[in-house]
Amino acid sequence: MDMRPLGRTGIKVSSVCLGTMTWGNQNTQAEAYEQLDYALSRGVNFIDAAEMYPVPADSETQGRTEEFIGRWHTERGNREDFVLASKVAGRSGMTYLRDKADQIRHTPAQINEALEKSLRRLQTDYIDLYQLHWPxxxxxxxxxxxxxxxxxxxxxxxxxEDILGTLNDHVKSGKIRAIGLSNESSWGTMKYMQLAEANGWARPASIQNAYNLVSRRFDYGLAEVACREDVGLLAYSPLAQGYLTGKYRDDIPKNSRKDLFGNFLSRYEAHDGVEAVNACLDAAKELGLTPTQFALKFVESRDFVTSNIIGATTMQQLKDNIDAHDIDWTEDMEKAADKIHRRYRSPAC
Ligand SMILES: NC(=O)c1ccc[n+]([C@@H]2O[C@H](COP(=O)([O-])OP(=O)(O)OC[C@H]3O[C@@H](n4cnc5c(N)ncnc54)[C@H](OP(=O)(O)O)[C@@H]3O)[C@@H](O)[C@H]2O)c1
Structure with a gap:
């Protein structure tokens, strides 16, 4: 497993990160434990959670994902063995996340409350990477x-200033080790960097945005920011939520994400989405790869990516996704990905 620096924090993370957002809905606690044990045994040391998980977000299930992780590392006694990321939700109507709020916002008080609750659910004194889930x-x-x-x-x-200043206070107190952004723009990222520099505060170490063969907005603007500022991409939805495995080409498998929660996937079928996904599946076949290998290794091989956040609902998926890390990315693969991008740009955006 490749280990890469998390910004300028001195923390090293595996280039494959274990996503967790299905735990507590599609996956049980026992399945989460099995995924965690297996991922760690394969050299993955990076786990990505959020206060609002599992998805789809719901007041009944909210918090289960962090609770599973908290119980798991407490039982295993291995908190020091992995880098734990979580997130505070951005502007939204999910008011059940707070004791009393008309709207979810990144006010200092709400960040403080969210962090305390995550620490409790995660049964830990510190979160390694605390991310603003969206602005x-x-x-x-x-x-x-x-x-x-x-x-x-x-x-x-x-x-x-108020948002970063609050997070910086938590870095100083030791409740978080590093600050991360998510669903952020070039302007927002650079603004946070300027504020950190001007005030001598901790600077964001990563940006967690969507990125895959058919969603490449990050290449325009943010990629250069990531490289020059050492604020690497933690790429989410590297398989376009399943589409890039080819599983939806002819059918909708029972209990798949599309079968269970179809509507939130419609973006992959809008514009040229279906054609772009099919072009990826055909290219993988020509290259002698599975579609999953082509899609995952494409993401991991980008210069601006720190870690590729994989998600799995079965152990076979998890194994296949971690195995994809072992592929060598070749010139032919690069040419194939580039050709698809020139033809379809970023249909899922
Ligand atoms: N910051 C954010 O706003 C944000 C947003 C989304 C995700 N994330 C993070 O990123 C992680 C990964 O995101 P994602 O789940 O959207 O990633 P993804 O890799 O695009 O999709 C994962 C889903 O595809 C299916 N799948 C995965 N591997 C497969 C395989 N080998 N063969 C067939 N099907 C396979 C599974 O769903 P089914 O089995 O149900 O089909 C799995 O849950 C999340 O867990 C979360 O930690 C963050």
Missing amino acids: DRPFPGAGFGYHSYHDYDAGDMVAL
């Missing part, structure tokens, strides 16, 4: 399904 400002490009920029009211946001 507090009403930035339209947060997450998927964004194609054209339309400006928002820049007065309608918690000041970035």
Whole structure:
């Protein structure tokens, strides 16, 4: 397993990160334990959670994912053996996340409350990487399904100084070791970097955004920021939520994400999505790879990627996804990915 630096923090993380957002809904606690034990045995030392998981977000299930991880490392006595990431939700209506709030925002008080609750569920004194899940400002490009920029009211946001200053206080107190961004833009990332430099605060160490063969917005703007500023991409949805495995080409497998929660996948079928996914599946076959190997190794081989966040609902999927790490990325594979990108750009955005 390759180990890569997490920004300038001195922390080393595996280039494959274990995603957890199915634990507590599609996956039981026993299955989460099995995934964790197996991933660690394969050299994965990086685990990505969030206060709102599992998905789809729901007040009934919220917090289960962190609770599973907390119980697992307490039983195993291995908290020092892995790098634990979690996230505080951004602007939203998920008011059940807080004791009392009309809206979820990144106010200092809400960040403090969210962190305390995550630490409790995770049964730990510290979170290695604490990420802003998506921005507090009403930035339209947060997450998927964004194609054209339309400006928002820049007065309608918690000041970035207040957000970063609060996180920096937690770095100083030792409750978090590093700060991460997610679903962030080039402007937001650079602004946080400037604030960190001007105030002598901890700087963001990573950006967790969507990235895969059919969702390549990160290549434009953010990729250079990631390389020059040492704020690498933690790529989520590297398999386009399953589409890039080929599982939906002819059918919808029972109990797959599309079968269970179809609507949130429609972005992969809009615009040229279906054609772009099919081009990836055909290219993998020509290259002598499985579609999963082609998609995962493409992400891991980008210069700006620190870690590729895989997700699995079965042990076979997890094994296949970790095995994909062992493929050598070749010139022919690069050419094939480039050809698809030139033809389809970023249909899932
Ligand atoms: N920051 C954010 O906003 C954000 C957003 C999304 C995800 N994330 C993080 O990124 C992680 C991964 O995201 P993701 O789940 O969307 O990643 P993904 O790799 O694009 O999709 C994973 C899903 O695809 C299916 N799958 C995975 N491997 C497979 C295989 N080898 N063969 C067939 N099907 C396979 C499984 O779903 P089924 O078995 O149900 O089909 C699995 O849950 C999450 O757990 C979370 O930690 C973060």
